[in-house]
Amino acid sequence: MDDQSQDNQKNTSQDPTLLPIPKELPILPLHGFVFFPGMGFPLQIASATSRQLVDEAMEGDQMIGLVLCHKKQVGDNDTISSADLHRVGAVGYVHKVSTTEEGYYQVLVSGIHKLSVDKFTQEMPYIKGEVSILPMEVKDGDHETEALVLGIRNEFKKLGDLINLPAEIMATMDAISDPYHVGYLVSSQLNLRVNKEQEILEIVEVNLLLHRVARELNRRVNTAEMSNKLQEDIKKDIDDKQREFFLRQQMQAIRKELGEESDGKVELQELRERATEAGLSEEANKAVEKELTRLDRISPSSPEYSVSRNSLLFQVLFRLIESKVSSVEVLQA
The missing domain is CATH 1.20.58.1480 (Methane Monooxygenase Hydroxylase; Chain G, domain 1)
Incomplete structure (x- = not known):
């Protein structure tokens, strides 16, 4: 393409699908995607050989073969041979070519037919091949x-x-x-x-x-x-935790306003100290700590607080007696 030209477009109102297909087409290797017939979008062309392919296509019938390459591309100018290509692809009609500031080509292409490469006829400077059009037949009323x-x-x-x-x-x-x-x-x-x-x-x-x-x-x-569904479950779990945190903050603020916060904290601390002094087993300590955590969530003015507090004191006493009895049994044995 002429360096002075930033845009190359042939004016034609003819339907590309009705144009005759040359027996031989230049083959543009595609990396990472398949160009299906009926699709149309711009391709970015970076390599020098592929830009030469596009230039010569624009000077002729504007048709190229679009075939997937199964070789992993390393660089823009990585050498591709016919052995690296699949045999089935699409006939592409090049509508327009633009040159970017970096020197790349933006090539607007539409896939007009499905092709099969019967024989590769050229390797350098770019690949060419003899092609045949694969039918896409649909029976009426099927x-x-x-x-x-x-x-x-x-x-x-x-x-x-x-x-x-x-x-x-x-x-x-x-x-x-x-x-x-x-x-x-x-x-x-x-x-x-x-x-x-x-x-x-x-x-x-x-x-x-x-x-x-x-x-x-x-x-x-x-x-x-x-x-x-997973995203909804995660969001619901997060929302529930945020709601619980917000309600706890509100509850603490209310208890502070009522003057209950300090009394409750002091009593809970005393209960923890009693449990520690009782010398309970590890299992008993876990059970008591679980009850203390639950009690911390209840307002001291609530009837449930007194019930839970008395229950906890009973558990401490029971666990202590149980622990002492076990110790005596061990000594007697």
Whole structure:
């Protein structure tokens, strides 16, 4: 692309899907995602060879092959060979190319057909291959297809509500009618591993494709529902703890206003000292401390306070007697 030009766009009102497909196409390797037919969005092109590929495509028929690379990319100029590519991808039509300040290309592409690379014909400076178009045939009046599409639409709407998918995505789903495109759009929003996306792309028969997408969608909906339920439980637990803390603070403030706070604290401290002086066992101490903690939450003016206090004194006495009896039995033995 000419360095003086920051924007390259060919004016054409023709539907790209109606254009003839060349027998040979330049192949743009994709990393980390699958470009499905029916999709359209900008790609950022960084490597010099890929920018050259785009330049030459714009000078010609504006068509490129979009094929997933299974080799992990290390850098922008990492060398990719045909052996690193899958054989099934999409024909991409390049609508517009813009150059960023950093020198990258922003390439607006739409996937117009599904392709198979029959033979790779060039490796350098970029990959080329002979391709054939894979049919995406749908029988008119196929009730199974219609039922699958309806089920997928309904389940996808549920997913959209669960995870707040963008309104644009939901509007696109309502607008498209091609069953393949419905399946591909849903697949692109399920956060699938890239190898699973490639498997879906390679499915030829429409009902097999829709069955696979429906299973993956159902799995994603179940995961989203479980995640939301866990978040609700966590939020409720946090809210309950915050409410309890707030009520405790209020209760302490009220007791302080009534002059009960100091009396209650003093008495509780005396009860703790009595329990300590009694020389109780570890188990008995735990039981007494549990009762003291409960007693601390009750207002001294409450009838329940007196009942709990007397019960606690009885427990201290009982635990003390029980401890002494055990000691005597040990000595006698």
